[in-house]
Amino acid sequence: MVSIEDMTYEEVSRALDIPTGTVMSRLSRGRERLRQALNGVQGGAPLKVVK
Amino acid sequence: MTSLTDSDLHAYVDGVMPEADRARVEAHLAGHPEDAERARSYRDIGVALHAGFDAVLDEEIPQRLLARPERPWRRFGVAAGLILVGALAGWFVRGYFPGANGVVGPGVDLARQAALAHAVFTPEVRHPVEVAADQEDHLVRWLSRKMGTKLTCPKLGSLGYELVGGRLLSGPNGPVAHFMFQDARGARLTLYVSTQRGEPRETAFRFSQEGKVAVFYWIDGRYGYALSGEIGREALLTVAISVYKQLNP
Numbered sequence: 001m002v003s004i005e006d007m008t009y010e011e012v013s014r015a016l017d018i019p020t021g022t023v024m025s026r027l028s029r030g031r032e033r034l035r036q037a038l039n040g041v042q043g044g045a046p047l048k049v050v051k
Numbered sequence: 052m053t054s055l056t057d058s059d060l061h062a063y064v065d066g067v068m069p070e071a072d073r074a075r076v077e078a079h080l081a082g083h084p085e086d087a088e089r090a091r092s093y094r095d096i097g098v099a100l101h102a103g104f105d106a107v108l109d110e111e112i113p114q115r116l117l118a119r120p121e122r123p124w125r126r127f128g129v130a131a132g133l134i135l136v137g138a139l140a141g142w143f144v145r146g147y148f149p150g151a152n153g154v155v156g157p158g159v160d161l162a163r164q165a166a167l168a169h170a171v172f173t174p175e176v177r178h179p180v181e182v183a184a185d186q187e188d189h190l191v192r193w194l195s196r197k198m199g200t201k202l203t204c205p206k207l208g209s210l211g212y213e214l215v216g217g218r219l220l221s222g223p224n225g226p227v228a229h230f231m232f233q234d235a236r237g238a239r240l241t242l243y244v245s246t247q248r249g250e251p252r253e254t255a256f257r258f259s260q261e262g263k264v265a266v267f268y269w270i271d272g273r274y275g276y277a278l279s280g281e282i283g284r285e286a287l288l289t290v291a292i293s294v295y296k297q298l299n300p
Contacts, residue, residue: 003100004108008067028057035092 002027055079055086064093106262162268164222165243165277166261168229172218173239173281180216180231190217194228194244200274202244205297207232210290212240224248240280240290247275256291258284267291271299 001007001015002023009027013020055076062068063076080087172179182190187204195202197219204214212232220227220243228244251272259266261279265287268277276298278291 002065003097004104009062009065024058024061028061031061031093031096032057034096035089038096039092 003031055083060086060090061093064090064097160223161243161245161247161270161275161277162257162259162266163261164227164245165241165268165279166259166264166266168220168227168243169239169241169264169266169279170262172229172231173241179239181218183216184214186216187214194219197226198228198244198246198274202228203298204230205242205294207240207290207293210293211235212290215239222246238280238282240278240282240287242294243275243277243279245275245277247273256288256295258288260284269295 001012002009007015009020009023012023016023059068059072059076063073068076080090182193184190191202191204194217204217207213211234213234215231215233217228217230220229222245225246227246230242230244232240232242247270252270253272254270256267256269259268263281264279265282265284266277266279267287268275270276276294278287278294280287280290
């Protein structure tokens with residue numbers, strides 16, 4: 001929805017009835033997996049989440 | 052040192068970040084090439100998704116996907132209201148679409164079947180047709196016998212298209228005659244002639260874009276005709292008019 005339909009996080013959150021934070025975490029997980037799949041990265045480089 | 056969360060990076064890529072935060076992310080990316088690389092990949096993924104699936108956005112949503120699982124009553128009420136409004140609106144506007152009584156359905160099928168046959172046979176190099184143009188008389192006699200009517204194979208030489216040949220196909224309502232034409236550059240057009248179910252009738256030209264294949268189609272008596280090609284609508288229309296005139300002298 002974000003990538004193809006160009007919806008904002010808020011629009012996605014409303015459409016799916018989930019919090020915006022969930023939209024963002026799902027997007028970030030999904031896109032990262034897609035990136036690794038496309039790069040053929042095995043195991044996955046660890047992501048540092050710096051708070 | 053500024054910190055960057057995954058969500059910041061995605062929001063940055065999606066361009067949904069306030070100006071101040073953007074600057075912060077850009078500063079971070081300048082100093083962290085691996086994160087900059089990640090941002091670039093995310094952006095590339097977006098571009099690739101657009102390239103791959105934008106065409107799908109225009110497609111109609113299949114009916115079976117529209118059936119929603121039951122949800123709380125609030126939604127149910129809204130849905131019932133919308134259905135009622137839709138039904139009423141549909142009832143009131145139905146008179147404005149004279150073609151709506153059965154023509155749209157089979158016609159759309161006709162365009163789709165024709166585009167499918169076009170897409171299947173035109174890329175063929177060695178066996179594009181069953182009977183080649185050097186046996187045109189035989190081809191037309193044979194297909195006429197199968198279709199139970201006297202077919203005419205249009206001549207499109209003046210428009211730059213020569214007959215390649217034709218083949219017999221099976222369609223949803225029986226036999227289909229399929230003629231293929233080709234121009235000097237090798238671009239191919241196909242004419243799909245199928246038997247129509249139901250009462251004989253006539254329709255105006257209709258246009259349908261089936262993916263890359265443009266189709267003009269019409270129904271004349273008991274037969275449906277569809278001209279398909281991967282060319283522009285205007286160019287295809289010119290040929291379709293010529294075909295129609297030759298079939299209805």
